[in-house]
Amino acid sequence: MKVGIMGAGKIAATMAQTINGMKHPEVELYAIASRSLEKALDFAQKNNVTKAFGSYEEMLKDPDVDLIYIATPHSEHYSNIKLCIQYKKAMLVEKAFTANACQAEEVLALARSNHVFITEAIWTRYMPSRSIIDKLIEIGTIGKVHSIQANLGYPIFQIDRIFKPELAGGALLDIGVYPLNFALMAFGHEVAKIEGSCIKADTGVDFMDNIALTFKDGKFASLHATCMGPTDRIGFIYGEKGYIAVTNINNPEKIEVFDTDHKLVRVVPIPQQVTGYEYELLSCLEALKTGALECKEMPHQKTIEVLKLTDTLRQLWGIHYPFE
Ligand SMILES: NC(=O)c1ccc[n+]([C@@H]2O[C@H](COP(=O)([O-])OP(=O)(O)OC[C@H]3O[C@@H](n4cnc5c(N)ncnc54)[C@H](OP(=O)(O)O)[C@@H]3O)[C@@H](O)[C@H]2O)c1
Structure with missing residues (x-):
């Protein structure tokens, strides 16, 4: 499973360290994509990544990437996921999966109808x-x-x-x-x-x-x-x-x-563990092998249900994001 990381931030570096530390014959740290090529090249050099891309879309055009790890801020997940679905790329999406349940319902239905694997990287569920x-x-x-x-x-x-x-x-x-x-x-x-x-x-x-x-x-x-x-x-x-x-x-x-x-x-x-992030990757590997569209540890319905709870709380507190 060749992993491509979207967004060269903090958690991306931890995930790179995890994949390198796993030394798993079937999990490879293959690509990093950043909005800046310079940043991607620097990340690739520091973390021993094979390919570096200066845009997210360029990485998605690479036919060899098997799994995209979305490691961007919460506000970006919705559009990042839609872009991955466009290129039929399997995804592991950082928590919070999307900003709200409505976004999650839309992209999960879209992924399913396009036969694209997607799961939420809420790591504690896989441990x-x-x-x-x-x-x-x-x-x-x-x-x-x-x-x-x-x-x-x-x-x-x-x-x-x-x-x-x-x-x-x-x-x-x-x-x-x-x-x-x-x-x-x-x-x-x-x-x-x-x-x-x-x-x-x-x-x-x-x-x-x-x-x-x-x-x-x-x-x-x-x-x-x-x-x-x-x-x-x-x-x-x-x-x-x-x-x-x-x-x-x-x-x-x-x-x-x-x-x-x-x-x-x-x-x-x-x-004993590498960092704790290896378990979600292993679950993705298993799903990709069996052709499953979701992980049993965090089924799509549960991702939606958690977001419905956070939506209710934010509504109670009068917190709305500008794009909602
Ligand atoms: N599972 C965990 O334990 C854990 C821990 C920490 C964070 N997280 C999750 O991981 C995600 C990223 O968190 P992080 O701490 O790694 O964040 P971060 O250090 O800020 O990195 C996020 C990256 O997203 C990219 N990005 C794309 N659009 C952006 C925008 N509009 N503004 C800022 N950055 C943008 C940037 O990469 P480029 O400039 O390279 O494109 C940036 O470096 C979040 O969903 C967070 O909740 C999970």
Whole structure:
């Protein structure tokens, strides 16, 4: 699988490092495309990429690229995806998949009707930690589960991509999607109610979010996301007989189980990894081999459902991007 990266930014470099570190015989770091040829050439040289392109479209014209990794700001994903579909290129699209559910529904239907593979690069969905947590809940380690508390925060409010509404900035689409996905992965997508409050930046985007999810079966999730500074990144899943603590819900490092007396009864190790981004690539490889149009770890419907939740919150908070 020859991978072509669209956009030579921060996460693109991490993905390049991942592919190089994987040393997988079937996954090759083949191309980088930037809006600037100079930037693409520099990226290619630093990251050992075979081909460098000075425009996204030029890379899409290369018949040898098998998978495009879209690593641009949220505002660009919709048009980037449409361009890839035009060239019938399979895609792994960074989170947030698009700025809103309406855009996602449109491009996912378009991809399907053109028989083009596409999936959301919400990396936590593809990681082994997901099945570890699922299994712990399933076998009743902490009894009947009832609530979740999770947080994630980074000091990134000064970054253009975060504070600019025209780039679909804000904490929710950049960071909030992780606690949201953490809760939905454990409790499912049957959400009865979503509520929340946010603190806005001068530019009008949300910088700090509190989110409360009520599930149809009576479970509850209380989530926090901020781009104002670091948080402990811990996700707790509470049950009648104890609780599970996941250190770093954005890239789990430790999964611990506590009993009713708060005694640590189990530590589940996380398998050795390159960066954690390799799992989504391996899932794409599998899908391309079998001719699947989506990944089982993050079916299209779930991508849409997450965006419907973020749409509801933004509507509640009066946050609209200029292009909406
Ligand atoms: N999965 C994760 O853990 C993770 C972590 C960080 C970010 N992300 C996601 O990855 C995506 C990119 O984030 P990033 O932190 O890598 O951003 P970044 O450093 O700003 O890079 C984004 C790149 O997109 C390209 N681009 C295209 N149109 C643009 C525009 N109008 N304004 C600015 N840049 C534009 C630029 O590349 P060229 O100039 O080369 O064309 C830019 O370097 C986002 O969707 C973000 O949420 C995911």
